[in-house]
Amino acid sequence: MTSDREERPEEASGPLLYSRRARTSDRDSGAVPDMTRQPLTVAVVGATGVVGRTMIQILAEREFPVGELRLMASGRSAGRTVSIEGRSHDIVEATGDAFDGVDIALFSAGGDVSRELAPQAAARGATVIDNSSAWRMEPTIPLVVSQVNPGDLEGHPGIIANPNCSTMQLVPILMAIRDSVGLERVVVDTYQAVSGTGGDAIAEFEGQIRAHVSGQPKQATVYPHPIAFNALPQVDVFLDNGYTKEEWKVVSESRKILHLPELRVSCTAVRVPVFVSHSEAVHVETREPLSPERARQLFAAVDGVVIRDDPATSTYPLASEAAGSDDIFVGRVRHDPSIEDGRGIAFWVVSDNLRKGAATNAVQIAEELIRRGWVKAAAARGAQPYGVERPHGELVREPVGASAEGSA
Numbered sequence: 001m002t003s004d005r006e007e008r009p010e011e012a013s014g015p016l017l018y019s020r021r022a023r024t025s026d027r028d029s030g031a032v033p034d035m036t037r038q039p040l041t042v043a044v045v046g047a048t049g050v051v052g053r054t055m056i057q058i059l060a061e062r063e064f065p066v067g068e069l070r071l072m073a074s075g076r077s078a079g080r081t082v083s084i085e086g087r088s089h090d091i092v093e094a095t096g097d098a099f100d101g102v103d104i105a106l107f108s109a110g111g112d113v114s115r116e117l118a119p120q121a122a123a124r125g126a127t128v129i130d131n132s133s134a135w136r137m138e139p140t141i142p143l144v145v146s147q148v149n150p151g152d153l154e155g156h157p158g159i160i161a162n163p164n165c166s167t168m169q170l171v172p173i174l175m176a177i178r179d180s181v182g183l184e185r186v187v188v189d190t191y192q193a194v195s196g197t198g199g200d201a202i203a204e205f206e207g208q209i210r211a212h213v214s215g216q217p218k219q220a221t222v223y224p225h226p227i228a229f230n231a232l233p234q235v236d237v238f239l240d241n242g243y244t245k246e247e248w249k250v251v252s253e254s255r256k257i258l259h260l261p262e263l264r265v266s267c268t269a270v271r272v273p274v275f276v277s278h279s280e281a282v283h284v285e286t287r288e289p290l291s292p293e294r295a296r297q298l299f300a301a302v303d304g305v306v307i308r309d310d311p312a313t314s315t316y317p318l319a320s321e322a323a324g325s326d327d328i329f330v331g332r333v334r335h336d337p338s339i340e341d342g343r344g345i346a347f348w349v350v351s352d353n354l355r356k357g358a359a360t361n362a363v364q365i366a367e368e369l370i371r372r373g374w375v376k377a378a379a380a381r382g383a384q385p386y387g388v389e390r391p392h393g394e395l396v397r398e399p400v401g402a403s404a405e406g407s408a
């Protein structure tokens with residue numbers, strides 16, 4: 001649209017779904033030790049999108065040591081500005097050259113952009129933390145949830161993958177079970193918010209609500225059916241095995257993050273008419289017995305996990321209450337009687353898909369890199385490259401191949 005260029009400069013449109021973070025604990029104050037706080041040049045790629053805008057907000061909230069903030073989007077947005085918390089930021093077009101001098105690049109502009117530009121950014125010395133699915137299952141790229149497997153960051157080749165939002169909120173809870181009574185099998189059904197599909201989906205959902213109120217037909221272009229007043233058992237495209245790509249991400253990403261390549265996992269992913277926060281019904285078969293009381297204690301001990309569980313007062317995690325928080329909320333913890341010997345546990349997990357499910361975890365990864373002195377790629381630090389996971393959870397260090405790292 002040529003009119004975009006003629007109208008510049010203008011403020012990029014798009015909803016900022018909440019203006020400030022609702023802190024639910026002091027644990028995640030985001031403090032990075034002073035001695036490591038040299039200002040860094042940070043790029044946000046996809047800065048006009050719902051995740052990118054949340055990233056900018058979280059960098060500010062957590063007082064991330066940003067010297068220069070370089071905001072990038074497509075050529076359509078170059079010359080516009082993004083306004084966050086009263087400050088206006090210019091947008092530049094994302095190109096390889098735009099990453100010169102960048103220390104950390106937070107990507108959330110889709111898989112195609114990540115596949116093309118992440119290696120170019122890494123080749124220029126930037127460390128990319130990528131929100132798309134482009135690099136997640138690449139064996140030489142670490143896939144990291146900050147409180148689960150931060151050690152996997154050590155050998156990063158200049159690209160680090162941020163997991164899918166549904167996987168993100170699930171694996172810290174599974175980690176607690178893995179480390180105490182052992183994991184045998186996981187069945188998870190997701191109830192995913194519309195913001196998980198980005199700004200266009202939010203606009204379509206709002207349009208369908210307005211159409212319903214005024215008695216007009218509901219237009220659906222982002223999803224195959226109207227999402228307003230509906231539940232769609234399709235998130236992303238279908239694979240040959242009958243699962244959707246989203247469902248299979250939960251299966252494969254959970255295995256990689258937990259270092260359990262043979263973990264039995266099944267998922268049904270459902271899109272629901274909620275703006276922010278994904279909810280999940282989870283059923284787990286454990287190796288040893290696990291009581292609901294013990295499970296609540298184990299879950300509550302995980303950094304960033306909060307228990308909301310009192311049936312007497314109808315207290316349980318709600319999407320509306322999780323929105324705006326960086327925590328993962330767990331409730332409805334109970335025995336699953338379909339599994340013998342007290343080895344079945346069922347629960348409900350809710351988290352803000354834009355924050356912990358995307359932007360917050362990316363910034364937490366960046367904080368871990370600073371804290372551990374791993375901002376630069378492993379090769380530049382003389383560290384062993386990240387390896388290939390093998391059965392039984394072993395992490396086998398292997399030479400870097402010629403895929404992503406060829407450019408890094």
Ligand SMILES: NC(=O)c1ccc[n+]([C@@H]2O[C@H](COP(=O)([O-])OP(=O)(O)OC[C@H]3O[C@@H](n4cnc5c(N)ncnc54)[C@H](OP(=O)(O)O)[C@@H]3O)[C@@H](O)[C@H]2O)c1
Nearest residue numbers: 046048049050051073074077108109110132196198199358
């Ligand atoms: N939404 C979530 O909950 C969530 C969670 C985890 C991961 N993610 C991932 O994060 C990414 C972005 O999601 P979103 O929800 O923020 O989508 P969105 O609201 O649609 O925003 C997309 C962003 O990508 C930019 N972009 C598109 N084409 C580009 C190009 N050729 N070069 C540079 N920038 C380009 C857009 O810039 P323009 O404005 O210039 O078009 C916009 O800033 C996706 O990979 C998604 O899978 C999203």
